[in-house]
Amino acid sequence: xxxxxxxxxxxxxxxVNGQNTHxxxxxNRTGMQVAxxxxxxxxxSILVPDKNGNLRDVVLGFNSIHEYLQAEEKxxxxxxxxxxxxxxxxxxxxxxxxxxxQQNNGSNNLHGGPNGFHSKVWDRQISFKKxxxxxxxxxxxxxxxPGNLKVTVSYELTEDNxxxxxxxxxxxxxxVVNLTNHAYFNLNGEGEGDVLNHIMQFxxxxxxxxxxxxxxxxxEAPVEGTPxxxxxxxxxxQDIGQDDExxxxxxxxxxxxxxxxxxxxxxxxxxxxxxxxxxxxxxxxPGIQLYTGNFLSGKDIGKSGRPYTSRSAxxxxxxxxxxxxxxxxFPSVILEPGQAFESETRYxxxxxxxx
Ligand code: GLA
Numbered sequence: 204x205x206x207x208x209x210x211x212x213x214x215x216x217x218x219v220n221g222q223n224t225h226x227x228x229x230x231n232r233t234g235m236q237v238a239x240x241x242x243x244x245x246x247x248s249i250l251v252p253d254k255n256g257n258l259r260d261v262v263l264g265f266n267s268i269h270e271y272l273q274a275e276e277k278x279x280x281x282x283x284x285x286x287x288x289x290x291x292x293x294x295x296x297x298x299x300x301x302x303x304x305q306q307n308n309g310s311n312n313l314h315g316g317p318n319g320f321h322s323k324v325w326d327r328q329i330s331f332k333k334x335x336x337x338x339x340x341x342x343x344x345x346x347x348x349p350g351n352l353k354v355t356v357s358y359e360l361t362e363d364n365x366x367x368x369x370x371x372x373x374x375x376x377x378x379v380v381n382l383t384n385h386a387y388f389n390l391n392g393e394g395e396g397d398v399l400n401h402i403m404q405f406x407x408x409x410x411x412x413x414x415x416x417x418x419x420x421x422x423e424a425p426v427e428g429t430p431x432x433x434x435x436x437x438x439x440x441q442d443i444g445q446d447d448e449x450x451x452x453x454x455x456x457x458x459x460x461x462x463x464x465x466x467x468x469x470x471x472x473x474x475x476x477x478x479x480x481x482x483x484x485x486x487x488x489p490g491i492q493l494y495t496g497n498f499l500s501g502k503d504i505g506k507s508g509r510p511y512t513s514r515s516a517x518x519x520x521x522x523x524x525x526x527x528x529x530x531x532x533f534p535s536v537i538l539e540p541g542q543a544f545e546s547e548t549r550y551x552x553x554x555x556x557x558x
Contacts, residue, residue: 204257204392205392205395209226209236209238210226210264210267211226212225214268214269215267217242217267223324224242224324225327226247227239227240227241227329227335228332229329229333230332231360231362231364232362233252234250235249235251235360236249237249239337240271241324241337242322242325243271243280243282243320243321244282244320244339245271246262246264246280247264248260248264248506249261251552252554253479254480254554255479259480261388261389261390261393261480261482262279262280262387262388262389262516263388263394263515264280264506265503265505265506266506275502275503276498276503276511277321278321279385279386280387281320281321281384282321282325282337282383283314283315283319283382283520284315285315285319285320285341285381285382286312286314286381287382287492287520287522287523287525288381288383288520288522288525288526289308289312289417289526290304290312290525291310291311291418291526291529292306292310293310293311293347295379297349297377297378297528300349302347304348305317305346305347311416314385315348316346318346320339320382325356326338334357334360335357336358337357340354341354343376348378348379349377350376350377350378351374351375352378352380352538354371355369355370355371356369356370356382363551364551364552364553366549366550367548368384368548368549368550369545370544370545370546370547372538373538373540373543374538376540377537377539379527381522381536382522382546383488384520384521384548385518386518387496387516388473389515389517390474390475390478390480390482391475391478392507393505393507393511393516394511394515397440397512398473398475398496398515398516398517399439400439400475400476401517402438402439402475402476403436403472403493404433404473405433405434405460405470405471405491405493406462406464406468407434407491408425408427408434408461408463409423409460410431410459410460410461411459411460411524413453413458418525418526419459419525430445430449431449431456436472436474439456439495439514453497456494456497457492457493457494459490459492459525460490461489461490462489465487466487469483469484470521471483471484473517473519479554479555480553480554481552481553482519482550482552483550483552484519484521484550485548485549486521486546488521490521490524491520491522492520494518494520495517496515496516497513497514499511499513499514499515499516519550
């Protein structure tokens with residue numbers, strides 16, 4: 204088996220758009236280590252013990268800033284904003300004013316546009332190797348969005364092997380906000396083949412069906428009787444190949460699951476019998492986008508020198524519903540001056556010897 208270690212700091216000491224970038228590490232007493240970079244307020248590595256006590260790096264990523272800049276897939280581990288996921292036709296209307304965004308995913312705007320938060324160098328402050336805060340001010344009009352938006356993303360590593368992510372945003376003009384993290388998980392270790400044998404569970408009774416442009420249709424649909432029913436744990440690969448119109452539109456799972464669990468309860472989980480590592484996600488957000496890495500092409504070579512091929516990872520992107528600015532029936536993504544947007548997501552790792 205590969206021996207996983209953290210990337211070297213020096214390969215993250217670089218300049219992007221004239222700003223210095225770095226690597227930062229949080230550690231806890233059980234041996235878990237999490238590395239971040241200020242380029243995209245991004246998770247670079249998560250080293251977590253497996254059932255035999257060996258550390259595995261369970262997120263995809265690269266060994267240097269240079270490789271992040273060159274990569275085909277831009278979102279590895281990054282903070283996504285100002286608006287995570289899709290805005291149909293790259294436009295929306297707020298108080299009678301039309302806003303036009305770049306169409307960087309067919310006719311959609313995806314993940315805040317080509318120069319979204321994932322591509323920015325964030326300010327940062329690290330406290331006692333346990334917590335790191337990243338700050339960014341997105342200027343009025345940046346990527347087409349209204350209002351100066353002040354954003355904080357804070358990551359904390361607990362002694363219970365949890366990564367606690369807190370988001371906060373404030374604006375000086377009415378705007379829309381949807382923030383998430385785009386970590387690609389493989390609980391056998393990055394580069395260790397596909398995730399189709401991972402056992403997944405979602406408490407969700409509903410998901411958001413999508414149109415041929417991958418934009419949610421107007422109404423949520425019951426998971427009952429569909430490949431989207433993960434209420435009883437099942438392998439990711441069990442139904443992914445079914446002849447199902449929704450799976451075809453996403454090229455696999457690339458859909459929002461409606462989350463009605465409070466943050467005190469597990470909303471979704473994944474478990475790899477091979478490593479014994481289980482990941483639980485808990486969130487205040489109303490949706491979780493399950494993306495099974497359908498578009499990873501194998502061109503990007505990851506930290507341990509192996510290609511990131513299709514379905515070699517999955518993402519649990521906790522967020523508001525895609526295209527909400529155009530779909531008033533969805534939970535609101537509008538932020539007004541004087542209000543604070545706040546959300547929290549926890550990725551908790553544990554060992555599970557048997558199902
Ligand atoms: C999200 C989207 C996917 C894809 C990835 C990034 O998960 O829903 O369709 O764009 O981001 O490649």
